[in-house]
Amino acid sequence: MTGKKKLNVILLVYSVIFLTVFLTSCDMTIRSTINTKEISENSKPIELTVSAAASLKDVMEEIKAAYEKENSSITLTFNFGSSSSLQKQIEQGAAVDVFVSAATKNMDLLAEKGLISEGTRKDFLGNKIVLVVPSGTSEISDFKDLLNDNVEKIGIGEPKSVPAGQYSEELLQNLGIVDSLKSKFVYAKDVREVLLWVETGNADAGFVYETDAKASDKVRVVARAPEGMHTPIFYPAAVIKESKNIKEAEEFVKFLYSDKAKTIFEKYGFLFID
Amino acid sequence: MNMDFSPFWISLKTAFTATVLTFFFGISAAWLVTKYRGKLKGIVDGLLTLPMILPPTVLGFFLLAVFGRKGLIGKLLYSLDIQIIFTWWAAVLAAAVVAFPLMYKTARGAFEQIDMNIIYAARTLGVSEWIIFWRVIVPLAWPGIAAGAVLAFARALGEFGATLMVAGNIPGKTRTIPLAIFFAVEGGEMDKALLWVALIFFISLAVIVLMNYWCGYQRKSMPANRGR
Numbered sequence: 001m002t003g004k005k006k007l008n009v010i011l012l013v014y015s016v017i018f019l020t021v022f023l024t025s026c027d028m029t030i031r032s033t034i035n036t037k038e039i040s041e042n043s044k045p046i047e048l049t050v051s052a053a054a055s056l057k058d059v060m061e062e063i064k065a066a067y068e069k070e071n072s073s074i075t076l077t078f079n080f081g082s083s084s085s086l087q088k089q090i091e092q093g094a095a096v097d098v099f100v101s102a103a104t105k106n107m108d109l110l111a112e113k114g115l116i117s118e119g120t121r122k123d124f125l126g127n128k129i130v131l132v133v134p135s136g137t138s139e140i141s142d143f144k145d146l147l148n149d150n151v152e153k154i155g156i157g158e159p160k161s162v163p164a165g166q167y168s169e170e171l172l173q174n175l176g177i178v179d180s181l182k183s184k185f186v187y188a189k190d191v192r193e194v195l196l197w198v199e200t201g202n203a204d205a206g207f208v209y210e211t212d213a214k215a216s217d218k219v220r221v222v223a224r225a226p227e228g229m230h231t232p233i234f235y236p237a238a239v240i241k242e243s244k245n246i247k248e249a250e251e252f253v254k255f256l257y258s259d260k261a262k263t264i265f266e267k268y269g270f271l272f273i274d
Numbered sequence: 275m276n277m278d279f280s281p282f283w284i285s286l287k288t289a290f291t292a293t294v295l296t297f298f299f300g301i302s303a304a305w306l307v308t309k310y311r312g313k314l315k316g317i318v319d320g321l322l323t324l325p326m327i328l329p330p331t332v333l334g335f336f337l338l339a340v341f342g343r344k345g346l347i348g349k350l351l352y353s354l355d356i357q358i359i360f361t362w363w364a365a366v367l368a369a370a371v372v373a374f375p376l377m378y379k380t381a382r383g384a385f386e387q388i389d390m391n392i393i394y395a396a397r398t399l400g401v402s403e404w405i406i407f408w409r410v411i412v413p414l415a416w417p418g419i420a421a422g423a424v425l426a427f428a429r430a431l432g433e434f435g436a437t438l439m440v441a442g443n444i445p446g447k448t449r450t451i452p453l454a455i456f457f458a459v460e461g462g463e464m465d466k467a468l469l470w471v472a473l474i475f476f477i478s479l480a481v482i483v484l485m486n487y488w489c490g491y492q493r494k495s496m497p498a499n500r501g502r
């Protein structure tokens with residue numbers, strides 16, 4: 001490259017970097033200007049980030065609509081994933097205001113690290129583990145049928161990171177068939193992935209929550225986990241200590257276990273713990 | 275730490291098989307496109323290069339749509355009682371698809387560099403196209419093709435997104451090193467994750483470094499470069 005061309009390239013690169021930095025900081029100054037303007041007009045737009053377990057995907061849509069309707073200055077942004085994944089993100093400093101987990105384990109781990117705001121935790125939801133198959137198939141009618149040769153792939157959440165997988169494995173352990181079925185397991189990174197695999201027929205059967213099965217018309221429930229076959233399922237909700245909107249976050253968590261929310265959760269098949 | 279080393283073997287097996295597949299398909303595609311003089315050359319090249327730029331999740335989506343139980347090719351395979359999704363072959367497929375553009379592009383670059391006069395000379399001597407390809411063209415393009423194969427291998431080794439979607443996470447069958455790392459981190463097993471990270475780091479580094487030295491050696495031994 002000639003000297004002049006080299007110079008041109010260097011100038012171009014620097015301009016791009018400069019523009020990028022300029023534009024991104026420009027956005028921040030504009031936003032903070034709007035914020036101060038609106039604050040002075042006496043309404044504070046607050047955005048709450050809620051990390052919620054994947055199984056809450058559908059019900060939270062309705063919760064969001066109901067809450068935002070009553071609280072026009074609040075916008076809820078949801079971040080769905082496996083409880084373990086979300087817990088890790090919070091540990092690494094993710095800017096989350098509220099955490100709703102599908103297992104008490106993940107909330108306990110955060111509490112141990114002092115990341116939960118004192119007194120805001122409430123274990124308020126329950127669920128059930130069910131065995132589903134693609135709708136339209138009929139070879140499986142019980143957990144024991146999974147041992148048959150015509151069942152080749154069973155979807156299950158990765159037990160170490162997905163609560164649904166952990167509960168399912170416990171169930172199968174107590175039924176005494178977990179070791180024989182291990183070779184058929186395909187481990188998912190969250191419970192909704194298992195649901196998808198069964199919906200598309202890529203898995204012959206899968207373990208999901210009752211609420212997930214209810215949310216889909218492409219799967220059929222063939223068996224439910226009997227009482228006491230696995231650790232009771234509790235969904236705890238809590239405010240994250242580092243939240244920049246503690247008061248608003250606390251209000252939202254209180255809403256989650258209010259009667260109004262109870263109606264919505266029960267509609268989707270969740271069990272409400274008073 | 276209860277360590278299961280199967281991801282190591284699965285990764286090597288998968289990457290190696292994917293590279294072999296990509297090698298033959300990549301070279302063939304590269305040669306065919308080099309020879310092709312039609313108007314659609316740009317589009318064809320673009321389509322063949324696409325897997326390199328598309329997000330792996332998009333590739334996973336397409337592979338699922340095509341090879342899944344309700345997919346175009348999947349339907350046919352299921353009727354023959356063959357299932358690719360959630361088997362080791364799906365991992366090979368995913369790795370081969372993402373590695374293909376690397377092999378293709380590099381091979382094509384090497385082919386375009388060949389002095390056509392040599393080919394013409396071979397033709398006037400009455401040599402068949404098949405022999406010209408394997409005894410004249412490939413040896414001439416060898417440094418480029420070898421580089422392509424090594425890059426393809428490295429890419430196949432590191433494939434994660436599409437693999438997770440079509441092969442799933444089955445320990446002992448489809449859990450490659452990248453998958454093992456992801457799930458180890460998810461499950462809070464940072465020691466395990468670190469071990470795999472270090473392993474794949476050094477394997478990848480070794481592969482690339484060896485390739486650099488070998489290519490340098492190859493180039494030095496070519497008549498035009500002797501004494502350089």
